[in-house]
Amino acid sequence: MDAPAAQAVVPATSLRRKDLLGIAELTPEEIVLVLDTAEAMKEISQRQIKKVPALRGRTVVNLFFEPSTRTRTSFEIAEKRLSADTLGVAIASSSVVKGESLVDTARNIEAMGPSMIVLRHPASGAAHLLSRVCKSPIINAGDGLHEHPTQALLDAFTIRERKGRIKGLKVAIVGDLLHSRVLRSNVLLLTKLGADVWVCGPPTLIPLGLEQLGVKTTSRVDEAVEGADVVMMLRIQLERMEGGFFPSLREYFSVFGMTAARLKRARPDVIVMHPGPINRGVEIASDVADGPFSVILDQVANGVATRMAVLYLLAGGGADNEAVA
Amino acid sequence: MPVVMDADRISRALVRIAHEIVERNRGVENLAVIGVRSRGVPLARRIAAALKSICGDDVPVGALDITLYRDDLMRTTVGPQPLVRRTEIPFSIDDRVIVLVDDVLFTGRTTRAALDALIDFGRPKAIQLVVLVDRGHRELPIKADYVGKNIPTSRRETVHVKLTDTDGSDEVSLESEA
Numbered sequence: 001m002d003a004p005a006a007q008a009v010v011p012a013t014s015l016r017r018k019d020l021l022g023i024a025e026l027t028p029e030e031i032v033l034v035l036d037t038a039e040a041m042k043e044i045s046q047r048q049i050k051k052v053p054a055l056r057g058r059t060v061v062n063l064f065f066e067p068s069t070r071t072r073t074s075f076e077i078a079e080k081r082l083s084a085d086t087l088g089v090a091i092a093s094s095s096v097v098k099g100e101s102l103v104d105t106a107r108n109i110e111a112m113g114p115s116m117i118v119l120r121h122p123a124s125g126a127a128h129l130l131s132r133v134c135k136s137p138i139i140n141a142g143d144g145l146h147e148h149p150t151q152a153l154l155d156a157f158t159i160r161e162r163k164g165r166i167k168g169l170k171v172a173i174v175g176d177l178l179h180s181r182v183l184r185s186n187v188l189l190l191t192k193l194g195a196d197v198w199v200c201g202p203p204t205l206i207p208l209g210l211e212q213l214g215v216k217t218t219s220r221v222d223e224a225v226e227g228a229d230v231v232m233m234l235r236i237q238l239e240r241m242e243g244g245f246f247p248s249l250r251e252y253f254s255v256f257g258m259t260a261a262r263l264k265r266a267r268p269d270v271i272v273m274h275p276g277p278i279n280r281g282v283e284i285a286s287d288v289a290d291g292p293f294s295v296i297l298d299q300v301a302n303g304v305a306t307r308m309a310v311l312y313l314l315a316g317g318g319a320d321n322e323a324v325a
Numbered sequence: 326m327p328v329v330m331d332a333d334r335i336s337r338a339l340v341r342i343a344h345e346i347v348e349r350n351r352g353v354e355n356l357a358v359i360g361v362r363s364r365g366v367p368l369a370r371r372i373a374a375a376l377k378s379i380c381g382d383d384v385p386v387g388a389l390d391i392t393l394y395r396d397d398l399m400r401t402t403v404g405p406q407p408l409v410r411r412t413e414i415p416f417s418i419d420d421r422v423i424v425l426v427d428d429v430l431f432t433g434r435t436t437r438a439a440l441d442a443l444i445d446f447g448r449p450k451a452i453q454l455v456v457l458v459d460r461g462h463r464e465l466p467i468k469a470d471y472v473g474k475n476i477p478t479s480r481r482e483t484v485h486v487k488l489t490d491t492d493g494s495d496e497v498s499l500e501s502e503a
Binding site for chain 1 (some may be wrong): 390392393394398399405406408409410411412413441442445446447
């Protein structure tokens, strides 16, 4: 009734940090704490009244400098379920178009006394920059090609929920490895928790030195998928494909696309994941995305619980500025 | 540390409380027992078992985590957040008599939070409160319906409740001011 599943790592008792900038900084114990807290949060999303008073009177600013549907909606729902007041800053109608810098924008918003800032930005390291100039906790909701920590946490939550563990699982990650912050965060997290991680993509989309993160790289999908417990597909980022990384989308699909036939090499209880948005017929066949092994919509649902956990755990730190609010 | 309740005393108190619950509610029909995490949960299970041996009927048991309803949450400027654990109430509480179980009744603040948390799940017909120990010093207008033992304490003393399920043995002891 109590413990989720037998796990090697004893969870930390708290997140002793002001911000969530990336998975790189987290210890395995802290990761398990977030996942355990997310389990408690998931139950709230299953109630008739999906709201608890934990963050009452707190304001969370969602600062999104890049288009996003899932992440932004997910954060907003998570904030509202914890009773925080939420504020979305739409960059298209903000002073950023008048040339204001990120730091100035953030300092001005912070002067209004928010409790936390959730930042999505196209520049790698943007969240780290803000964490140095802002007293409020910063949650990185994706920075350039660097990290997307809450995505990796919700992926790990989904894997643990389905498989009962992460340690020792074979996880194959297939797709655009070069432009993916989701890949980086997932590799960091899964290796910290002891998974056997394989990454696969066209040679032109495999960044140099990826093996140093403790993963096995290959350009042969069959090798990556063979006996896999988890197959995670990454999006081909059509907006970043001007470099001629592969001949055509059709050819990409025929070599790397996840089809029902390819999936037969994986374990019979494999789960198929995708961070979204999916390109049907490019990295994944429609019948796989909608098929019995797909947990893509579970990932979306678990995103809310995981973000509630992160918001709750960070709300205890760096709250000094509340006094002036 | 003086022991104020040993294992026998605890189990007799729980059986007596179960009888009182049956007497007051004229049976266990439409009744559910919900324990406040963490030590209220094993106590709730034991009371449900005692109710079953008296009446022969299964009584649903739930677990309530009140962390997100605490009135001291975020009141301190900076500090680690208390751990949140899963609430498990796998039945509707609407129009049921809910027997809420906790180990120690002290200021009443935990009970206040538990009442708020419960109401978010529905509209029970009534809520009755069971505590193993009432140590006094209430800060809110809250009173238990069933008490295992009243233990007069000073504010600076600490009541330790150990249960076999969580701590390996059953015992209530009183630690005087350090």
